[in-house]
Amino acid sequence: MSVLSQLNVIQVSGLTQRVNTLEGSLTILSDINFSVKSGESVAIVGASGSGKSTLLSLLAGLDVASQGEVHLDGDALSTLDEEARAQLRAEKIGFVFQSFMLVQSLTALENVMLPAELAGDHDAKAQAVELLDKVGLSHRLGHYPSQLSGGEQQRVAIARAFIGSPKILFADEPSANLDSKNGHLIETLLFDLNKQNGTTLVLVTHDEQLAKKCQRIIHIEGGQLEKISEGVAANVG
């Protein structure tokens, strides 16, 4: 592995995804190639159905590609089985989803601690409290998701994403389910925490303005990589 590829925390080469339908095989993604450096923020943009969520699922090891390879922090995902990919996610990846995906029977604090507990770490409470404090929810530690607003739930999800100090953070339309005020708050939090923790951020969005806050923007159209452009943050960062 070259020095360059070691610097690339994500290396995508010839990534193709096909699915079988009643009408035959359908190509969702075709021959995608790009890389993401450590600490970089990258937005994946595209219209609905362009394949951006599929790309995210392959990058995060949630699904297996039909063809091509994804190297994640040096590990080739195609060589890992489901358990090993889960282990990799536990150690190196954080997630934020459009629909929050909190466990309804756990409190805000317990939801944040969940990834650490699944990895067998039971000393994560202090870090979880600190993270919830950072997202402005220190007064909501014992509240259940159903007792929180949408914005608050997404803030809990962001705090959960940073527990265990992951190397890479994947965010799928993190503000799409929120009003503009809360959406803006979430976006700010995400970028601030990302910067503080030196995490690599891969953000899937259809919002051009949000994408521009990243250093680079990968444009997907019809399952193909249309272009890679620079965002506003490229000049700042």
Next chain:
Amino acid sequence: MWVKLAFKLFSREFRRGELTIIFAAIALAVLTVFSLSAITERISLNIAQKSSDFIASDRRLSSNHAFEPQLLKQASQFGLATAQMLYFDSMLFANDELVLGSVKATTAAYPLRGKITIKDNLASKAYEVDTGPKAGSVWLSEGLFYTLKVNVGDKVELGAGNFNVTKVLVKEPDAPFFSLSGNKRVLLNYADIVTTQAVQPGSRVFHRLLFAGNEQELSDYYAWLKPQLKSNQNWQGLKDRQSPLGNNLDRAERFLLLAGLFGIMLAAVAMAVSAKRYCERQYDPVAMMKTLGGSRKVIRNIFLLHLSLVTTFSIVAGLALGFVLQTIGADYLATFMGTELPQAGVRPWLLSAFIGLVCALMFSLKPLLDLFDIPPLRVLRRNLGDTLAISRIHIGLSMLTIFVLMWLFSGEIVTTLILFASTLVVIAVLFALSRLLFAAGRKLGLRPGSSWSLAIATLQKRANANAIQLISFALAIKLMLFLVVLKNDIISDWQMQVPADAPNMFIINIAKEEVTPIKKFFKDNNIAHEDFYPVFSGRVDAVNGEEFARRVSKQEGEEKDENAREGVSREPNLTWLTSLPEGNEITEGEWFTDGGTGDDIEVSVFDGWQETLGLKIGDTITLLVNEQPIDAKVTSFRKVDWGSLKPNFVMILSPNMAGKVPVTYFSAAKLHDRDTKGISQLLQRYPTISMIDIKAQIEQAQAIIAQVSLAIGFVLSIVLVSGALVLISQVQASLAERMQEVVILRTLGAKGRLIKLATLYEFMLLGGIAGLVAAIVSDVALLVIQQQLFDIAGRLHPYIWLLGPVSGALFVSSIGYLMVANTMRQNTQGLLRKLG
């Protein structure tokens, strides 16, 4: 490391009510099995005890020849308690009066089971004792005191001996229910047989050995005894197949068994639905956990621990609640019966815990396996994994489990197969019917925006889910209707057997010339009575010329046959009649040709003897009446309702028998307390007649009917709870979808009243349709079950065709509406948050 998380998740899920239905379903299955099997076992043990009382022992060996001493010696070595009895007829003499008495001589251990009821004198109160008279004394039945004109303290001559009369013999536990010896009974100490010199070689005597002990000891002894049993020796067990109580209790046991099966079936359906729902609710958390790095092993451990915990808690709760319920139920029944019910053994505990365990494992296994397979990708593609919910394997596995559970509980493969197969047919018919009904509803074209059209649209939208709901509802309603109707039919059938004006006294040994004055006495005193039947006793000597003894000896070995053998080898009471008695039904052949006035003597035989003796129409039976052979041609077989407390006969001869044999007459009357004085006068005027009081038997039958009705009511309420649980689990399973609909409808501007009414109508329609189908199916199934399992004449019940849909609509709409009422009350924002 995962354990702490698993416990935390479990306690939260439990508090949130996510596990409540699973908990309740397993607990209910355990409770149903425990309480029913415990109560049934306790009642059965009580019946066994009572049956033992009827034969004064657990088993008895009868013969008209003396037994080898070795039999008693060996019984003691097997740990059995024993007693000896000898029956013989002998003349009694006192105050210049001579009468033939029926003597029973017993050893001190008699009775091994039950008590002897005696009185200190004719006027005093009866009480119970554990042993018979001491040597040198006799106890006489009341009739003998009048006939011999003696009192307690007087002496009577019995055979060659002189004995003190010390007590009035009221009842022995094994006194024959109906015997020509009537009330001329004498109880004598076994040691005094020699003194009487009444038993000589060639005397007509009847020997009995009584045995008592536990089942193991008894069966060990029987295993030793069986090879050396002689053809004139009969081993008799507990159950008297022709006992009215035996018949009714057998039916009650069958009902409890059936109800228990239904209860299990419903609890199982509730468990299957709720386990599937619970697992579906965990799809997102599991996908999330996998995404966050949770390994399959950790996730599997977490949910298996959940299953273990909920199973343990629910089994413990089910056992505890079942124990309380059966204790209360059994205590109540015991008080009602005026007896103590023996404690049940460990079987109900083990069986119910095992069934709970099987229930939990089998119904949650496939949903759990599906849950472990949920891909982490579901976090991005929300519907991924939903297709797993409709699984043929789950349905197949659930059905197999239900079948095994029913079989385990009942131990009866045939009953289980009938019920299971009929339920499968019902499900298939209902599924097809529900699709047709929903499709038909589409063409109704109701006004847009009305609650009804919204309700029908909702039903159509969820056609598949509704078909399953409809099947569950219909199944629950069917089983409940089924039991309600069956309960009413069984109880009314019993009440018909023992009507309020049923005769309570049998009058026997009536001489021909006494019939008219006794009839007059009844008329003058306004006493209701049955016909006067001519009665004589005779035994079967040969069939088609073949000696009877050789015929039955072919059937040695099985207890069933031995019971039958004892039946046919005794001298039954016979009669002749011009018409078929009430409650009898010809099963084969025809009633007497030309009214039985021809040259040939004809006989109508109880169908139970048809099989035992291998008889067919046209056979000739040779009866020995007073050692005089009489040939009778079998012209019909009859079904006899031994459950009725009316005079019943195993053989009825044609009226041309009149004049050929000496007879006495027999009748039955309903006597009241006010008649006591008149009856005493009647007995004094006609001292040869005997009266047998069957008030006690009638009261016992009525008490048992009442008690079993209570038990049935108790079981029915358990089944109703199971039915409600199925309904709740089904509604709960669709709650999330309903929330979503309410949100959408409200967002689109639908008024609260419209949504509420639509929901109410939807449940009413579902309940009404389910109820109608359930009523039709129940009624058809009842026709079969009543005849096949309960021996009751099958009939249709038009009222349930109305009761089914109405109660179904009310039951389903009230429970369903209550379940979703909370959803209706919440504002849109609250519902959205709950939906996550």
